[in-house]
Amino acid sequence: MSSPRFSIIPAWIVTDGRLKGSDLKVLCLLGTYTNKEGWCRRSQVKMAEQLQCGRSTVQDSLNRLAEIGVVEKQRVSSADGRDSAHWYRVVLDRAVASNAFAAWDGEDEEEFGPIEGEKTGTPPAGIPAPPAGPRPAPPAGPEPAPINDSNLTPLVERGERDAALGGEEEENPKALERRFRRWWATWPTYAVDTETTARRAWLDLTAEQRRACEERTADYLATVKASGRKFSKAAATYLSERAWERLGEKDVHHSGQAPEPYTAYSRAGRGLLLAELLRPMRHLQLNKVEENIIEASPEKSGMIWRDKREKQGWPEAVKLIETTVQRRRFHVPQRIVELSKDFDKVKVGSDVWEAWQRLHFRRFWPWLPAPDGLEWMQFPRITAHGESDADLDDAVERAMEEFAGRLNEGRGDDDAA
Structure with missing residues (x-):
């Protein structure tokens, strides 16, 4: 076959x-x-x-x-x-609510319904001309045929066009449905969310609110991700609360300057790295080769699981470490920058540095190596401690918990579904 x-x-x-x-x-x-x-x-x-x-x-x-x-x-x-x-x-299609078809039928009826009016002469506006006669059409020119698809028009240009038309596009049910479905596909919980409720909330927005939602949703989702919290807000809740309005204006639009890039050796970069490590570890499974190794040598189970967790358990953190090691930079959300401003400089190879390394080892977190010549690294500030390793371990654990608490402050309302 x-x-x-x-x-x-x-x-x-x-x-x-x-x-x-x-x-x-x-x-x-x-x-x-x-x-x-x-x-x-x-x-x-x-x-x-x-x-x-x-x-x-x-x-x-x-x-x-x-x-x-x-x-x-x-x-x-x-x-x-x-x-x-x-x-x-x-899964080829998500379920389409029945009211979506009702929204489409009005405009489709104009295209596929019966045509009324004079059969000769110039047809009224909005009614297609009668079929062409038996004469062949003239040959097509070398230029490509124009494409009239509103989906290909950039969002900003669509907004300008809609404003020029006096809002006619906003009142078009089929156009509103297309825009909703484009937005809906970007929402993190769409696979388990209630589409009908979200659509109703979308239609309840004003034209200006819908445009703002389309423009700011990506910023909102990036802010949620940077905060380290697990996303759970339902789409209808996000729309009805107009949560994007709680975001500050984009720095790029107002200051004309791009945010400063960092590495994980900086305070802000270390803050983002720790924020990613504080996320739940992703679900992992052994592959067949690993299963065979453990079956043959059970004593290697702990080593294999540790290696797998450190390399695959927190992929975003691993990516930040790889970016830093490759001497490239990344952007850090302003909230993380502010939270990490009080991080302490810790001498590489010192007792405190080794205590932070032990904390990463206990939690199966990947460790950012210190390159040759780097004398200091940045970590959350620790309180007074004794001289023993146990005292230092307790101190860095408390510092990590304090940073996690500050990271999670104020997220209760946003986590409501």
Whole structure:
């Protein structure tokens, strides 16, 4: 049997910022082998062979795609109770509420409904001309045909055009629905959220509020991520509270200056690194090679799990460390910059520096190495302590808890779903 010619995947996932590494390749491979009901049964080993990568890479991508909500997994067990190749379903469409179709019908009726009026002469505005006669159309010129698609118009230009039209676009139900669905695809909880309630809240906004929401949502989500808190606000809550209005104006728009970039050796950079490490560790699973090693040498279990947690448990923190080691810089949210201003300088190789290293070891956190020639590093300020290692360990634990508390201050209202 010949190989499939097409892969069927949902278009919205292509530009989703949560995709990483080989996620899209794994999704396209599943979409290549789906049956007419949208399901595909595929071995992770076989997928890894086709994509020329490790099985663990495929497994990580499948887990992430399931978390995003674009893939559904159905576990299959063999007769002896062991796992077999799973069924996977590519979620092609989210459920469309019935009132969405009602919003579309009005405009579609103009296009597909019966045409009234004179059958000869110039048709009234808004009514298509009668079919062309039997004469062939003139040859097309070399220039490409124009594309009239409002989805391709930048957001700022759409806003200017809408204002010039006196708000006609805002009153168009189909245009409002298209804009809602573009925004809805960017919301972190859309896969488990109530779309009908969110749509109602969207329609309750004024035209100006909807534009502000579209422009500021990315800033709001970046601020939430930088604060270190787990996102849980429902879309309808965000819209009805107009949470984006609580953000300060963008520094770039008002000062004309880009925020200062940092490395993890600075106070602000260390603050962002610790904020990422204070997030919950991602769910990890052993790959087949690791399972075989532990089965053959059980005493290596602790070493393998530690290595896996340090390298994969907090991927954003690992990325910050790699960026710093490569002598590149990154931007830090202003709130983290402010929270880390009182960090202390700690001499590399000192007792306090080693105490911070032990804290990272106890928590399975990746450690930022000190390059040759670097004399000081920045850490949260510790209070008075005794001379023993145990005293120092208690002091850095208290300092870490104090920083975590300040990081989490004021987030209770925002976490309400």
